[in-house]
Amino acid sequence: MIRVDPRLCIGCLSCSNVCPSQNILRTETAEERRIRWKRCREECDLCVELCPTEALTLVPIDESAPEPEVSFPLAGCRICGRRYAPEPMLRRVEAALPKSQTSEWVWDCPACRRRAEAERTTAETVAARRRRRV
Amino acid sequence: MAFYVDITRCIGCRSCEVACERVHGGRGHVQVHFVEDSASVPLFCHHCEEASCAAACFSGALFKEDTRTAFDVEKCTGCGLCSLACPFGVVWTDKIAHKCDLCDGRPEPTCVATCPADALSTDLDHLSRRARSRGARAAAQGGRR
């Protein structure tokens, strides 16, 4: 079975994605993301191998140990307010970005980023068309 | 290699979206975004020089290869860090990351080949030549450039 270090886990769901046996359950509501590792008897190690933070360890099965579970509140978008990602993930992304870049946009949701990008690139055209219309 | 979009020519037909989805098993990488009702813009992966998605990727699935940001589907775990790291919000994750691969293996990205308005190109020169000729034509007609 799997032992989880909740201090390291960022809630990215890699483990759940790669688990062939679907032993890592995810529950996502508008407010929070919850992950539960079932007491799995497989020793396939894929989740351990593919955890970005090495938060998981394969340990011998122990029937008495509780099933590990972690939950993360989702961070809200600065612009639209929609909750879109667990905060530890965003912090990790922020830390990983090249130093030359600004990083506050990380706290915008992808939809808002797309809208911003679209508005930026079309600003000139839109303005011109407005003028023409006027 | 990257995409260049001539926004003025985009007619918002979403052919690029459809073409991309067709090639990538129903999971496209292009999204045509409408700004009010006055403009449309296809949003693509920019294959950024300093790709923040590749920087955030822990498994090595995203990496810079020459000028493009390549994606190795074998290594992807679908963690979603790349989609959170894309400043343009064009990478998305659904058990696995979906990101433009420039239609690897085809002579030309499908979206470029498909665009009926000739708004897309992978060749910057093509666009700039066209812009120059448009300018020249306008000048010849005595109009403003």
Next chain:
Amino acid sequence: MRSFVFPEFEIIRDEERCGSCRGCERQCALGTHAYDPVADRLVSDDRKCAGCQRCVIFCPQKAIVVRPSPSFYRPNASWSREKIEDLKRQAETGGVLLTGCGSDKPFRIYWDHILLNASQVTNPSIDPLREPMELRTFLGRKPEMLEISREGKEVEIKTELYPNLTVETPILFSAMSFGAISYNAFKSLATAACRSGTYFNTGEGGLPREMRGEFGRCAIVQVASGRFGIDAEYLNVAQAVEIKVGQGAKPGIGGHLPGEKVSAAVAETRMIPQGTDAISPAPHHDIYSIEDLSTLITALKEATNYEKPISVKIAAVHNFAAIASGIVRAGADIIAIDGLRGGTGAAPKAIRDNVGIPTELAISSLDRRLREEGIRNRSSIIAAGGFRSSSDVIKAIALGADAVYIGSAALIAMGCTLCQKCYTGNCNWGICTQNPRLSGRLNVEIASQRLSNLISAWSHEIREMLGGMGINALESLRGNRDHLRGVGLYEWELDVLGIKGAGE
């Protein structure tokens, strides 16, 4: 060049069951399985499959079957498929065919032709669940006799005793070096040996520094022809030193650890530059004769202050019994003999399958030879090569071995499926590889648990069989051929084994 060889295996995927979870794709380091995102299904390339069965075991839907490819050449008693394909491979590569694990050729397995005795009426069998049943064994030189002085009730031993290894069960882990096997596999062996009161052998790869404190007390360290990883601390931290002269899978040739497997940790332990090939020469270049061996034995005894038994490991070849007797006279405290079916990480196939003699015959003739010369108690015999079960072990002991080395059996306990691709370094089970992604699959805690379970299971079975024979201490079975009978063996084979035929 296009390969004319059939794929060895055929992969059958039950599309109904397959949930496209891609577990198989991630499990296979050889790239056999691939995900086709357009069709949302998995596809397999039979050619890449080594038959290790990793994907089969870990497919949560049990959707995969890997079986030998049914393709065939025209049946030909002389040209078997294996011979044809080996030849084709050589025509394609122009090189020596390498292989791993012990020989899989159908030489007679004598264990399966030997039967054990049991008590009836005249001699009560002993119930190992209720009575003590002793497997403790000492390995090393024993004195001819004990001289004892008595002062009233005070008894003193005047004879100086030789250093001996004490094992709680006569099963030791064979030499498998860090480098040939992964760090995790190596550590699992060490952990299990310490936990089970037995020993593991470091092989020729040295003992990583951080393991010395904890695992030195159950280590036998090896000095082989490449002299990798040897320093004074290495010799002294262990409980015994083994000089490796030969290996059952490749008698007469050396070893070759390819540079790709020499990772930073391996390089540090072996004391060689990272990424360089670690080549063990065929002979020890300071042993060209028995007197040179004697010198090395003495040198190692000096280096370890005469506190450790010195073992010499040789491959069982035609005249080995005479040689072994010379080795005992040269001062070896333990003789390890490795028979025909001994394993390897990499060996030329031609050598593995054609050189040596079976372990069973080797044990018997070595034991007899040493007894005839009256030097049997000057040296213990550890037999190696092809032990598959507790009954093999107990038969070996009845033939005259003091203990056995298990290699393949230990690896199988950890997950090995004997796919024989050890030499590629891409072991999907994380055993025979230095790829951190693959070796990480082998969990030390779980693997060592499997190993100590194996040792405990075999020990229990040995106790059961001993009790059935009415014997409650293993030393009373050693060399006790009276408890063995042969079936289906020729007269000469019974002669060499020194046992009667069944019913005789």
Next chain:
Amino acid sequence: MDRKRRSRRELYTKEICACSIFGAMNREGDRFTGEGVMKAIASMRVRGNGLGGGFAAYGIYPDHRDLYAFHLMFTGPTDPARRAAKQELEAFLARKFDVYFDEEIPTDDSVFVRDPPLLWRYFVLPRKEGEDAEMTEEEYIVREIMAVNSKIENAYVFSSGKNMGCFKGVAYPEEIGEYFMLDRLYRGHTWTVHGRFPTNTQAWWGGAHPFGLLDTTVVHNGEVSSYGTNRWYLEMYGYACTLQTDTEVIAYAADLLMRRQKLPIEIVAKILAPPIWAAIDRMDEKEKRLMTALRMTYGPLLMNGPFAVIIGETGRMIGLTDRIRLRPLTAATRGEIFYISSEEASIRLISPHLDRVWTPRGGEPVIAEMKGYEKGSEESYEKGSEKSYERIC
């Protein structure tokens, strides 16, 4: 199959048997006839089946006390074969020994015994010549006996001590006693007896017990499962095991340990029937070290399987059972007489009022010694007393 081939394959046949054993010693050294012990062993008739019985008697040849008494048995299918064996043996003896006196062993032919061999006794001293001069007499005799037993066909030395003798054959022990007229002709201070129950029918005279080498004799009830191991260890020390019995290996082991290696009997008992490791691990350091050294060095001499033995020597009698005590043994004293027997009833039969009766624990020897007994370094024994050793350090 020729002999060489047999030995290469070690195709030995081991006889399996269960038995009654009995021993009596007068610790004052007064001699008595074999009548009592014959009566005692007869009472344990059900423990035997008439396929073997024998006696060892100490102190029976006071007139030849300084000569080695060799009892010889010439077997063989026909009388001429036996005579031929005798001739060969005598030629051998003439080369190696000075024979002072020889005679046929007197027997009472009115007692029916099956297929008796030709029995002869020789009183000899060794004649050591050349390089053999360096050897001790005992070494020399052991070597030559091994040679006779393994090389001269149909001739077996079955008794070879000074002032003692073994008498044995295929019959119930009391019949053997009558056949050899032990109740009339001989008086000894120590007697050990054996009644045999072999499971195979091919009993032969040489295979009967007791088995003796020099003045050490062994009567034994049991089956040694470690026979093969014990045998190879002893063969390494030059003992040729030819009689195919467990008793033989016990006798040789006793000879090796007590005579050649001069180990005291308590130590020998700890070698033949050592304590279990669990017990050793609980001992104090010194004792643990000793026991570990013993088991390490003499592991192959551990007698595994059920047994009870009485080892007789001139002036000493030792009873010992295996370490988990699978066969019975009872010891008793009455005045200066010391008894060891398979069954208490047989002792009570000849001596109803006993001073003390006890059952020794598994693996712990009971030792009876004659007054004034001195041998080797064992002066420290309390003279003429019996002991059951709890611990020996």
